[in-house]
Amino acid sequence: MKLPPDARFSTICIHAGQVPDPGTGAIITPIFQTSTYVQEELGKHKGYEYARTQNPTRSALEANIAAIGKGAAAYAFASGMAAIDAITTLLEAGDHVVVTDNTYGGTFRLFDKVLRKYKLEFTYVDTSRPELIEQALRPSTKMLFVETPTNPVLRLTDIAATAAIARRHGARLVVDNTFASPALQRPIELGADIVTHSTTKYLNGHSDSVGGVVIVTRDEDVEWMKFIQNSAGAILSPFDSWLVLRGTKTLTVRMAQHNTNGMALAEFLAAHPKVKQVIYPGLASHPQHALARKQMRGFGGMLSFDVGSFEAARDVCNRVKLMSLAESLGGVETLICHPASMTHASVPPERRQAIGLTDSMVRISAGIEDPADLIDDLKQALA
Ligand SMILES: Cc1ncc(COP(=O)(O)O)c(C=O)c1O
Numbered sequence: 001m002k003l004p005p006d007a008r009f010s011t012i013c014i015h016a017g018q019v020p021d022p023g024t025g026a027i028i029t030p031i032f033q034t035s036t037y038v039q040e041e042l043g044k045h046k047g048y049e050y051a052r053t054q055n056p057t058r059s060a061l062e063a064n065i066a067a068i069g070k071g072a073a074a075y076a077f078a079s080g081m082a083a084i085d086a087i088t089t090l091l092e093a094g095d096h097v098v099v100t101d102n103t104y105g106g107t108f109r110l111f112d113k114v115l116r117k118y119k120l121e122f123t124y125v126d127t128s129r130p131e132l133i134e135q136a137l138r139p140s141t142k143m144l145f146v147e148t149p150t151n152p153v154l155r156l157t158d159i160a161a162t163a164a165i166a167r168r169h170g171a172r173l174v175v176d177n178t179f180a181s182p183a184l185q186r187p188i189e190l191g192a193d194i195v196t197h198s199t200t201k202y203l204n205g206h207s208d209s210v211g212g213v214v215i216v217t218r219d220e221d222v223e224w225m226k227f228i229q230n231s232a233g234a235i236l237s238p239f240d241s242w243l244v245l246r247g248t249k250t251l252t253v254r255m256a257q258h259n260t261n262g263m264a265l266a267e268f269l270a271a272h273p274k275v276k277q278v279i280y281p282g283l284a285s286h287p288q289h290a291l292a293r294k295q296m297r298g299f300g301g302m303l304s305f306d307v308g309s310f311e312a313a314r315d316v317c318n319r320v321k322l323m324s325l326a327e328s329l330g331g332v333e334t335l336i337c338h339p340a341s342m343t344h345a346s347v348p349p350e351r352r353q354a355i356g357l358t359d360s361m362v363r364i365s366a367g368i369e370d371p372a373d374l375i376d377d378l379k380q381a382l383a
Helices: 009-015 056-069 080-088 105-118 130-136 159-169 219-232 238-249 251-270 289-295 310-319 349-354 371-382
Strands: 073-077 096-100 121-125 141-147 172-176 194-198 212-216 277-279 302-306 335-337 361-365
Touching (some): 009 056, 009 238, 009 251, 056 194, 056 238, 073 080, 073 219, 080 105, 080 194, 096 105, 159 172, 251 371, 310 335, 310 361, 310 371
Parallel strands (some): 096 121, 141 172
Antiparallel strands (some): 073 212, 194 212
């Protein structure tokens, strides 16, 4: 197999970083479940010395994701949070970061409760408004950390406009692309310097692995990420690397069905008398629908809706039968959750209020089941 240089996205997903196993011809990269590698003689080895530093299954995944995300290199970590933590090691004490105000709760917790202890400074702004990013910049601003669409209020940030601000200011633009996946949004093509994903979500896609990746573009970041991955050691295991590698092969077809199901549920909910508001970038009512059309290749499987009260939200979550009440997202099965008490419980109530995350909000991660079955389930839960 030789991947043509002009191969299209879905072909890249299936083949990039993959070569048949030289020993056996196995088409699938094996799980190299080993801690070390035997050396032929002192100073003579096959490029592998110790499994924290190098592992062929992880390398295959990293090459695959670098190609999918259009970066120079990618590094796989033990979780999405470990990946984000590794990115912040590019900073030094006294550096300042501008962050999307409704970033994932775990990211906020890492920045606010851990990294501030090391004298890093963070300002949270609504990055959907470029003028607010400009206003938050300081001479010490070294990084813009943007999540788009956000979790769970699905606000969008204009990646190209934010990249222009970062360039003018000499700061790096980092995009958490977990919600969109590379099938729907490729921030590096829009000017981002670094992209991160929780592979736990769409990249793996089967709810059976926790992991994260960092995709980099600059030579110095290629070197640093490799160094920090080995130095801090929060690597993705061989088995998890293999699972994610299997996941990326079907990313394109899965995302197409997530798009279809997300739109079907959003339209059903928008027409339901008990639903006060539906937030989905694919609906014309979404305040940034035009931006979604411009920078995304589909609107994804994530949607949130408001049912007017906490009690009503609780009832919907408790009454669904086919959907599962659970945290996380991006798997083939549909999940439902109550962000205020589940995924975003670590975000203080006043911050939740400021970003529009109400107690009456329910979030759905639409899977790839038949959308009619999902609609039937919501119909009975809302009845
Ligand atoms: C947008 C986003 N980024 C990062 C993470 C963290 O990923 P992980 O749970 O794999 O550590 C999550 C987890 O939900 C997320 O939703």
